[in-house]
Amino acid sequence: MSSRPAAHRAHLLAHRPDRGSTEPLLRWTEVPTPAVGPGQALVRTELLSVDPASRVFMSEIRSDLPPVAIGAVMRGYGIGQVVESRRADLPVGARVSGWTGWQEYQLADDAQLEEPFTVLPQPSRGTAPVPSEHALGVLGLTGITAWLGVESTDPRPGETFLVAAAAGAVGSVAGQLARERGARVVGIAGGSDKCRYVVDELGFDACVDRHDPRWREILDAATPDGIDADLETAGGEIFDRVLTRITPGARIALVGMIADYHADPQRRHGLRNLIEVAEQRAVVRGLLVTDHSDRFEEITSQLAIRLTDGRLRAVHDVVDGLENAPAALDRVFDGTGRGKILVRVHSSDDER
C-alpha cells in the first residue's frame, strides 16, 4: 500500500494575531509530502485538536513552546495512522497521537518534532476501542488538564467550586469531577441553552449565563458563601469578578486566560482585583498539563473508569474537513462550541 500523495494540504501561519492586519492568519495551501528516510515514518492525520493554546502558538506570547514561525505549518496535536514506515516502533497501520500539525501528513521524525509520536493503547480483550474523540478529549490533554486543575484546587465537600467556560472541553469535565468530590459546583457559560445543558446534563448546581447583562449580580447570588476553588480558563472581566468572591485561603488554578491571549498587553483586560489574592491569602497556581506527563497514564485510567461507569459525561464537537480548522478555532474563542472541539481530517477507515 502506498498512501502517499506527492502533495497534501496544510495551513501555514501567514500573520501573527494582533498586528492590525485583516488578512487571514493562516494560508490554506498545498505542500510537498516528504519522502520517508531511515528512522522516519509518515502519519496521515485523522483527527486534529484545536485549543486555546493554538492562539498562543500563533502569537509571540511567552510559553513553553516557541511561537510557530511565519510560513511554517501551524502547530497542532492530533491522531493519525502510520501509512509508510522505516522504523520498527511505528509500523504501518499503527494508530498514533502526537504533533501532527494542521496538515494532512506529518513526518514522524523524533529529531524534528517537539516530542515523539506515541502509539495509541490497544483496547483490552473484550472491551470496545476508545473512540479517537476521547483520546483527544476527556482521555487526552483536556481531560488531564481538568483532573489536574481539580486536584490542584482541591474542592472539598460543602465548598464552592467555580469554572468558567463550563460547557467547554476542560470546564465540563472539571465540574463533574469537583461535584464527585462533594463540592457545590457553579459554572459560567455563554447563553441560556448552554447553561441549561451544564445544569441538566452535566449536573452542575448552578450556571451563570455570561450573556445576561446582569451576570455579575447573578454570579454573586450563585455563590452566596463565596468561591473556595476556581479552575480559571477564561481570564478577562469574568476572572476579575470571580476574584471579588474568593474566600480566605481560596485556591485558583490558572490554566488559561482565553480572553487575554493577545501578545500586545494593551489588548488584554487590565485585571484590577488581584489585591484580593493578597487580602484573602489565596493561591494562584499556573498549570501546564505537559509538565505532568509522568502522571498521564494514571490520570487517564482514572478518567476512563469514570467514563465507563457513567460518572463522567464527555462531549465532542467535531468539525468536518481540515479546511474548516480556522473556523473550528473561532468556535473555541467565540464560545459557540460545546465540549471538546475537534477537526476530522480523514476518516480512519477510508482506503482500508
Add this chain to the structure above:
Amino acid sequence: MSSRPAAHRAHLLAHRPDRGSTEPLLRWTEVPTPAVGPGQALVRTELLSVDPASRVFMSEIRSDLPPVAIGAVMRGYGIGQVVESRRADLPVGARVSGWTGWQEYQLADDAQLEEPFTVLPQPSRGTAPVPSEHALGVLGLTGITAWLGVESTDPRPGETFLVAAAAGAVGSVAGQLARERGARVVGIAGGSDKCRYVVDELGFDACVDRHDPRWREILDAATPDGIDADLETAGGEIFDRVLTRITPGARIALVGMIADYHADPQRRHGLRNLIEVAEQRAVVRGLLVTDHSDRFEEITSQLAIRLTDGRLRAVHDVVDGLENAPAALDRVFDGTGRGKILVRVHSSDDER
C-alpha cells in the same frame, strides 16, 4: 502614680479614601480617657507603627479585619506602657505591644480589642534590651513578613530574587535574608540615593531606580536570567513588568500591592500580564503575617540572632509626635521613607 488625663488626643477616621473628597481623612481631636474597670488596664502609647495596611483599614477593601468605622479611632499597632491596671497579667509599668490605635491611651480590654495586648519579652540577663523600634520593625510584623515571604518564595543559590520597595521595612529585610540563602538579590527603589543605599549598605546585588524613565529596560538588564522569586509589595505597573520576567516555576509571595490600595477598582492599575503566571507555571501566594502567629516566636528568634551577629541591618525612620502620624503614613506611600516608619507618641522615659 496616676498618669491618666481626663482627655487625650486621637486621630478619628473622618472620610474613606477614594471618595473624591479633598478633606483630610483623619480628624485630630481630643477624646475622653476611659475609666479602668475590672479586668481592664490603661496603656499609654509610646511608639506607633504606620503601614501599608493602615490604608486598607481606612478603606472598604475586603480584608481579615473590618474597615475602621467612620468616627472611630484609627486602627494601629504599637508599643506602650501600662499606667493603670485592674488585671494581674498587665501590671502597672509593664511594656506591651498591641492594637493601641492612633491615640495616646488605649483601654486594654480583651473583649473589646481584636487581640489582647502582649507583654514585651524581658531582655535576658546580661543582654541589652531590644529597642522598641526593633519590636515594631525587624523583630515585629514587618520582619516576620519578610521572613515568611522569603521562606514562601524559597530563593535558592544562583536564582534571582526580586523585591520592590527594597529600601522599605519589608523589602530591606527580605533582600538581606534572600542573599544569605545565596540568591542574587535585585531591588527596586525610588531614587538613586535609595538605590545606592540598598546596594552599598544592605548588600543587594543590584537596584533599579523606579524614578528613572528607563526603569523597565534597567529592570530587564538587571535580571538577565529572569526572576525566579518575587516578594511583591508594590503591585501596579512595577508588578506588571516583573511578571514579564518570571521564569518557569517562579514563586511570588503577594504581601501587598501598595499601588493598588483603592477600594474603587477603577483607580487601581489594570494588571495585563498575569497570563505569564499561567504560561510560566508560576505560583502566586497571598501572604498575611497574622495567619502565622504560632511561628512568631521562632521567627523573631531567628531574626534576633541575625541582628545580633550583624548579618542583618535594620533601619527605622521615626517621626516625632502623634499629630504627624498622617504625614508619616504619606511617607509609606510616596516612598520618601527609609526602613520601618514609626511614630513616637510618648517617650518611654518621661514622667518616670
